Amino acid sequence: MQRVRRLTDFLPAIFFVAGFVWDALTIGHNVVASDLWIFAGYLLCAAIILYLIGRPIPIENSEGRLVSVFKRHYSPRLPYFLLQFLFGSLFSALFILYFKSSSHWLSWLMSLALAILLVANEFLEDKYKRFTLSWSMFGLCAMLLFNFALPFLLGSIHAVWFYLSTLLGASLAFWLYKKTPNHLGSIKPVAGIAALLMAAYAADMIPPVPLVKRDVVVAFELDKANGQYRLSQQASPWWVFWRKTSNDLDMVAGQRVYCFSSIFAPPGLEAKLFHRWQHYNKKQGWVTQSRIGFELSGGRYEGFRGYTYKNNLAAGDWRVSVETENEKTITVHKFSVHHVDTAPPRVVLLY
Numbered sequence: 001m002q003r004v005r006r007l008t009d010f011l012p013a014i015f016f017v018a019g020f021v022w023d024a025l026t027i028g029h030n031v032v033a034s035d036l037w038i039f040a041g042y043l044l045c046a047a048i049i050l051y052l053i054g055r056p057i058p059i060e061n062s063e064g065r066l067v068s069v070f071k072r073h074y075s076p077r078l079p080y081f082l083l084q085f086l087f088g089s090l091f092s093a094l095f096i097l098y099f100k101s102s103s104h105w106l107s108w109l110m111s112l113a114l115a116i117l118l119v120a121n122e123f124l125e126d127k128y129k130r131f132t133l134s135w136s137m138f139g140l141c142a143m144l145l146f147n148f149a150l151p152f153l154l155g156s157i158h159a160v161w162f163y164l165s166t167l168l169g170a171s172l173a174f175w176l177y178k179k180t181p182n183h184l185g186s187i188k189p190v191a192g193i194a195a196l197l198m199a200a201y202a203a204d205m206i207p208p209v210p211l212v213k214r215d216v217v218v219a220f221e222l223d224k225a226n227g228q229y230r231l232s233q234q235a236s237p238w239w240v241f242w243r244k245t246s247n248d249l250d251m252v253a254g255q256r257v258y259c260f261s262s263i264f265a266p267p268g269l270e271a272k273l274f275h276r277w278q279h280y281n282k283k284q285g286w287v288t289q290s291r292i293g294f295e296l297s298g299g300r301y302e303g304f305r306g307y308t309y310k311n312n313l314a315a316g317d318w319r320v321s322v323e324t325e326n327e328k329t330i331t332v333h334k335f336s337v338h339h340v341d342t343a344p345p346r347v348v349l350l351y
Contacts, residue, residue: 032266036149039093043145046086046138047172051180053079053131083134090141097148100212107207107329110200131185135177139190143169143197148209155268155298157208159326162201170194201328208328210269214262214303215351216322216333218249222258222307228350229305231260235345247335250344251313257337259320260307260351263330265298272296272325275308280317293325305351313337 099111146165151157170190177187200206221232233245240246249257259275274293278286292308308320319334 033152035093035097036145036152039090039145040149042086042090043138043141046083046090046141047176049079049082049086050131050134050138050176053184083137087137087141090145094141094144098144098207098209106203106205110205110207132189133185135173135185135187136189136193138176139170139173139187140193142172143194145169146172147197147206151269152210152266155266155270157211157269157271157324157328159201159328162206163198166194166197166201204327204329208324208330210266211324211330212264212303213322213331214264216259216261216320216331217245217351218247218320218333218335219258219260220249220251220255220346222260222309229260229307230348230350231258232346232348235347244347244349247333248338249335250338250340252340252343254312256309256311257313258307258309259333260305261320261322261331261333262303262305262351263296263322264301264303265296267299269298270296273306273330274323274325275306276321276323277308277310278319278321279314280319286319291323315339 095111095115098107143166146169147162150161150165150168154161170193173190174187177183197206217231217233219231219233221230223230234247234249236243236246251257259277261273261275263273265271272293273296274291276291277289279289281287290310294306294308296304296306298304315337317334317336319332321332322330324330
């Protein structure tokens with residue numbers, strides 16, 4: 001019996017790890033409609049529980065106070081445990097989705113914040129009795145989910161849809177709060193969370209979801225045959241046995257350099273992407289040399305492939321940022337250029 005009790009002490013941690021691993025495996029590499037429907041179901045269940053907790057029924061208990069539906073028919077802890085489970089499931093899924101869409105340090109901060117909330121949620125069951133926290137969590141989940149769903153459904157990643165989806169998520173939380181008879185807790189923090197999300201998006205901290213980076217590489221030669229791209233890339237030194245290619249490019253005079261990127265987008269989504277080529281200058285920092293655009297069409301599982309190129313790159317550090325039309329960063333690829341007299345060994349890979 002004592003062993004059973006010890007095992008039950010570890011059940012929350014076991015469920016947490018198992019749930020996270022399950023989400024990581026089942027959500028997959030891309031955003032699909034079935035995932036969003038499941039997450040919407042979690043959000044709906046959380047909304048129903050919040051409503052029922054604050055909805056009194058005309059029956060008095062032995063102390064003469066009104067009791068809720070949950071408190072009369074079930075354990076008083078049940079609704080808070082369910083909220084913890086639902087919010088944990090949403091944070092786990094959202095963390096995975098945002099992490100897969102994050103490819104530069106500013107967007108990683110957003111993923112880190114979701115990871116902290118995911119872990120902290122495991123210790124918040126009793127805290128959900130403070131309804132202000134429950135409404136804040138519900139509003140945040142609604143806004144982040146709508147940030148994915150609206151561009152997915154409309155087939156557009158224009159900035160207006162992010163701001164509109166944030167307002168829709170916050171409005172859902174406010175509407176539900178007003179429909180809950182007792183108005184337990186405060187709904188005001190949801191407005192602050194919405195303002196923070198909009199500011200973070202303006203600062204390029206939130207990746208342009210639902211786009212997901214597949215590959216970004218630099219190459220000396222590029223040609224397409226039978227639906228595949230053949231890229232001639234810099235071979236890694238023999239001692240770098242864990243990878244075939246290197247981002248330290250040895251270039252001869254007049255050499256052309258290609259930047260090849262593969263970005264996943266849901267079916268029906270069309271947008272224009274840009275490669276921003278930048279060279280590092282000790283006095284000025286990263287200086288933009290060119291910003292070249294190409295059209296993106298969603299639906300290909302391995303990602304939509306596009307490329308740009310430049311000739312006669314100066315020696316030093318370079319980077320190419322893959323951006324949306326409204327200058328939101330999808331990913332950043334860094335490499336260096338060294339001028340040599342003889343072309344170094346190369347490796348040809350298919351993409």
